[in-house]
Amino acid sequence: MSSHAEDTVVHVDVKAGDDVSIVTFGCRLNAYESEVIRKRAAEDGLTDAVVFNTCAVTGEAVRQARQAIRKARRERPGAKLIVTGCAAQIDPAAFAAMAEVDLVLGNAEKSQAGAYAPTAEPMRVRVNDIMSVRETAGHLIDGLKDRARAYVEVQNGCDHRCTFCVIPYGRGNSRSAPAGEVVEQVRRLAAEGYREVVLTGVDVTSWGADLPGQPTLGQLVARILKLVPDLPRLRLSSIDAAEIDPDLLKGFEDPRLMPYLHLSLQAGDDMILKRMKRRHLRADALKLIADVRAVRPDVAFGADLIAGFPTETDEMFENTLKLVDEAGLAFLHVFPFSPRPGTPAARMPQLQRPVIKARAARLREAGQAALQRHLAAQVGRTLSGLVEKGGIARAEDFTEIAFSGEAEVGGIVTLRVTGVEAGRLTAELA
Numbered sequence: 193m194s195s196h197a198e199d200t201v202v203h204v205d206v207k208a209g210d211d212v213s214i215v216t217f218g219c220r221l222n223a224y225e226s227e228v229i230r231k232r233a234a235e236d237g238l239t240d241a242v243v244f245n246t247c248a249v250t251g252e253a254v255r256q257a258r259q260a261i262r263k264a265r266r267e268r269p270g271a272k273l274i275v276t277g278c279a280a281q282i283d284p285a286a287f288a289a290m291a292e293v294d295l296v297l298g299n300a301e302k303s304q305a306g307a308y309a310p311t312a313e314p315m316r317v318r319v320n321d322i323m324s325v326r327e328t329a330g331h332l333i334d335g336l337k338d339r340a341r342a343y344v345e346v347q348n349g350c351d352h353r354c355t356f357c358v359i360p361y362g363r364g365n366s367r368s369a370p371a372g373e374v375v376e377q378v379r380r381l382a383a384e385g386y387r388e389v390v391l392t393g394v395d396v397t398s399w400g401a402d403l404p405g406q407p408t409l410g411q412l413v414a415r416i417l418k419l420v421p422d423l424p425r426l427r428l429s430s431i432d433a434a435e436i437d438p439d440l441l442k443g444f445e446d447p448r449l450m451p452y453l454h455l456s457l458q459a460g461d462d463m464i465l466k467r468m469k470r471r472h473l474r475a476d477a478l479k480l481i482a483d484v485r486a487v488r489p490d491v492a493f494g495a496d497l498i499a500g501f502p503t504e505t506d507e508m509f510e511n512t513l514k515l516v517d518e519a520g521l522a523f524l525h526v527f528p529f530s531p532r533p534g535t536p537a538a539r540m541p542q543l544q545r546p547v548i549k550a551r552a553a554r555l556r557e558a559g560q561a562a563l564q565r566h567l568a569a570q571v572g573r574t575l576s577g578l579v580e581k582g583g584i585a586r587a588e589d590f591t592e593i594a595f596s597g598e599a600e601v602g603g604i605v606t607l608r609v610t611g612v613e614a615g616r617l618t619a620e621l622a
Contacts, residue, residue: 211240211271215264217257218247220429221392222277224343228303229276236308240270245302246277246287248358250530254279258290265292276302278362283533284319299362339601340388340580341427342381346374346412347393351401352432354458355469355536356498356529359394366398371412379420387604388425388450388578389416396428397435410439417446424604425578425588430454430496434471436480444488451491452590453484454523458498460515461508467540468501474515481519492566492589494523499555500548501529502540509551516558522566523590524559528552560615567591567612574622577607585619592616 212233216226226245233243242264247253257279264273275287276297284296298319301307307318349364350357378389391413393399400407409428416426427450443449455477459465462473472480484491497512516524528548531538570591577585577593579601585593587607594616599605607619 212238212243213241214243214245215260216245217253217260218245218249218278220343221345221394222247224345224392225303229308232303232305233308236306237310238272238308239310240268241272241274241308242268243274243276243308246275246279248278248282248362248532250527251532252530254283258287261287261290261292274308278359281319281362282358284317288317299364340578340586341390341425341602342384342386342388343390343392343429344374344377344381345369345393346391347396347399350395351398352395352471353469355467355540356458356501356532358532358535361534363394366395366402368399368401368403370403371400371407371415374412375415375419378416378423378426382420382423385602387423387602388427389423390427390429391416392429395432396430397432397437397440408437408439409435410437410441410443413443413449414439417443417448424448425450428453430456432456432471433477433480436484441483441487444484444491450588450590451488452494452588453491454494454525455480455496457495457515457519459501459504459508460497460512460518461504462511464501464504464508464512467503468498468537474511477515478519490589492522492591493519494525494590495519495521496525496527497555498527498529499552500543502531502537502542504543504551513554513558516555516562521559521562523563524555526552526555526559563615564612567615567617570609570617571611573609575607575609575617575619577605577619579603579605587617593619595619595621597621 214226214229216223222245229243229245244257244261246257261273261275272294273292274295274297275293278299280287280296281299287293287296296317296319297307300320301318346369347366349366350360351366353360381389397409399409399412426448431453433455457477458468458470460474465473481493531542575587577587579585579599581601583594585595585605585607587593593607595607597620599621606622608622609617609619611618
């Protein structure tokens with residue numbers, strides 16, 4: 193499991209028209225699927241409605257979605273309230289039972305033509321078996337764009353069954369988009385002027401396992417770099433620490449493949465990793481990091497880490513804490529363990545909530561210290577940055593840079609780093 197946890201419990205309001213709003217919870221993939229929902233809702237003639245694109249990765253994400261639905265009903269008593277996304281897919285009955293909700297759509301249904309068309313039918317639940325879905329989301333291969341960069345969903349779903357995770361039940365089994373379609377889409381985006389394209393999915397490193405000949409993600413990256421020479425920057429979203437194929441490792445020799453990897457590590461203790469049913473051990477993660485650094489010394493690493501997994505002792509937690517420094521991580525996403533109903537981890541002996549919160553706080557402190565070290569090492573350097581919005585750019589290794597001067601959003605600028613402020617670099621245009 194990887195990119196589902198990239199930015200959990202993020203709320204994004206996307207206007208689909210004057211009277212239609214889309215409220216997004218969860219990972220970046222959800223955020224960009226909300227753009228597809230926005231287009232589909234407009235095509236279907238949806239009016240006076242709020243669509244909630246939910247996340248199920250933590251209990252908190254589900255709680256916040258339910259809270260937002262109740263608030264929306266108070267603020268817009270006449271609007272149609274539609275609930276979709278992973279939480280709706282996994283537990284449609286819970287949302288259907290809410291008096292505020294008019295329609296529940298599954299993850300496969302949320303992008304289908306006619307899904308949001310006005311109808312005289314009363315309360316409906318349209319959620320099919322996600323495990324029966326075989327095709328990738330074809331509409332997403334059209335590329336999801338923000339002003340600075342474009343995203344191409346190359347894969348959806350997950351074949352692994354980590355003991356803490358419900359996402360496979362919300363996203364289904366792994367499905368890959370064909371390489372030819374991906375390359376063609378990246379070529380179109382580059383021709384439109386996008387300087388950076390991100391390959392995204394739920395478990396990106398499993399791309400190709402279900403395709404004829406079982407190509408690897410590294411082979412896909414190599415094809416894109418070779419066949420789309422006009423693209424200055426290709427980036428990968430979160431990847432599984434268990435999987436990095438030799439071709440992908442070789443891909444980092446090309447400076448156009450961005451030197452940043454966000455790893456789905458989850459823990460730094462072997463016993464906890466086994467109880468999580470992860471496919472890597474501590475040494476595997478450290479070797480992967482060392483192997484990539486050997487090819488690309490300027491690479492930076494981020495990681496997802498769970499604090500307070502069931503049965504985690506003080507010693508086991510210390511192993512995870514120490515991993516932050518040993519691996520030289522720069523960016524952490526820390527998740528206090530939250531038991532998800534129906535998962536094996538929910539049936540294991542649970543830790544007390546204060547212990548979990550305290551461990552999460554210590555991990556976040558370690559993450560802040562690691563980020564500060566990473567930032568301090570950049571001062572005085574000249575970096576290339578993709579401008580995300582006025583005065584803010586993203587370095588090749590994903591470090592955020594605040595800069596003075598005017599530059600076009602989506603353009604690549606050369607920046608001289610002058611200092612560190614508020615968790616990011618400061619710089620001036622070179």
